[in-house]
Amino acid sequence: MPSLRTHCIVAILAGLIAAPTLAQDKPIRVLVGYPAGGTSDIVPRLIAERVKDRLGQTMVVENRVGAAGQIAAQQVKAAPADGSVLLFTPFAATVIAKFTYPKLAYDPDKDFVPVSFAGHTPIALAVGPQLGVGSLRDFSGWAKANAAKASYGSPAAGSAPHFLGLLFAREAGIELVHAAYRGSPPAVNDTAAGHIAATVTVLSDLLAPHKAGRIKVLAVASEGRSALAPDLPTFRELGYGNVVGTTIYGYHAPAGTPAAVVARLSEAINAAVRAPDLASRFADMGFDPVGDGAEAYGRLLAAESAKWGPIIKASGFTASD
Known part of the structure; x- marks a missing residue:
């Protein structure tokens, strides 16, 4: 017992x-x-x-x-x-x-x-169709020629996309004014509408509007091309070796x-x-x-x-x- x-x-x-x-x-x-x-x-x-x-x-x-x-x-x-x-x-x-x-x-x-x-998900940079640029080099040239309009949005101030945008601007020798949003969707919408020049955010929030033609992704900040979008070039292969972030x-x-x-x-x-x-x-x-x-x-x-x-x-x- x-x-x-x-x-x-x-x-x-x-x-x-x-x-x-x-x-x-x-x-x-x-x-x-x-x-x-x-x-x-x-x-x-x-x-x-x-x-x-x-x-x-x-x-x-x-x-x-x-x-x-x-x-x-x-x-x-x-x-x-x-x-x-x-x-x-x-x-x-x-x-x-x-x-x-x-x-x-x-x-x-x-x-x-x-x-x-x-x-x-890797971070990427996209522009609106109204800019008429087809590459990251074109965008850098546009930003230098249109300093007063050169801006980019991110999902939030103090986010990784915010700092990756600053890092790219420094590497490219251009000035980009940052606009903080409450999440990616409103930043993407404003980019598509031409209210801001570009958006830097996670690739996952850019793919659908990119495929729909509302915006154009110019570069992805991954080490190598993303399996999720292998047709999109990386910042690294375009000459910006330090611009890497996920x-x-x-x-x-x-x-x-x-x-x-x-x-x-x-x-x-x-x-x-x-x-x-x-x-x-x-x-x-x-x-x-x-x-x-x-x-x-x-x-x-x-x-x-x-x-x-x-x-x-x-x-x-x-x-x-």
């Missing part, structure tokens, strides 16, 4: 095993700091549809737009550390913000734990979330990212899915901080700009 001591040990162990489980009585909320229609919004919605089958509970995506993704990040920081609220974001809010906001309302390295590296997307949980919960979420999300039926959807968007775990994602974020920190500091930009 089991002793009282044995019963106590079993009860304690059962409690420890059960403690980190996800709450089944409420959906998992995924906060996104960008508006509907862009990669930051569409990708987590596609993933959410498939996570339900693996976790047995609903995943709901909610947009909390503003401050270059920081509003969503702040809300996740303040959320319960139980896996019920996650942040899906490009690395603007978790890497770049560290170098651009002296009074950032959260510490990206201490207030969150990485959950999953969902994937990435936007990383991933999931984060509030600091203190139990490791077992993070592991379960990571496994379910990564399996959804790699779902065969999503491959073509992601390809059409220009999104390269990865589905890496928490540890690998953490190492990647550290490497990106080491890369972008010096570039941002050299630009002299701060959030007050």
Whole structure:
């Protein structure tokens, strides 16, 4: 007959095993700091549809737009550390913000734990048809001849596309005035309408309007030609070897979330990212899915901080700009 001591040990162990489980009585909320229609919004919605089958509970995506993704990040920081609220974001809010906001309302390295590296998409530059330019060289010449009109939009001030645009301008010896938008769609629309000369943003947000003829992508900031658009040249092959950049997307949980919960979420999300039926959807968007775990994602974020920190500091930009 089991002793009282044995019963106590079993009860304690059962409690420890059960403690980190996800709450089944409420959906998992995924906060996104960008508006509907862009990669930051569409990708987590596609993933959410498939996570339900693996976790047995609903995943709901909610947009909390503003401050270059920081509003969503702040809300996740303040959320319960139980896996019920996650942040899906490009690395603007978790890497770049560290170098651009002296009074950032959260510490990206201490207030969150990485959950999953969902994937990435290279950054690209596109112009509107009204410019009449067909190449990056043509655009550089146009910008020199039309300095008062030479502008470019990005999804947000302090985003990777913002700084990649500055990097290109420096390398090309031209001046480009930056216009910050609330996400890619309005920047693309203004480029197509001729309100601004160009847009620098993730390739995934440019492919559809490029194929439709509304805008023209001139160069992609990947190491080599993107498998998503192999007909598009890279900045590097056009003579701008330092203009290389990709936007990383991933999931984060509030600091203190139990490791077992993070592991379960990571496994379910990564399996959804790699779902065969999503491959073509992601390809059409220009999104390269990865589905890496928490540890690998953490190492990647550290490497990106080491890369972008010096570039941002050299630009002299701060959030007050």
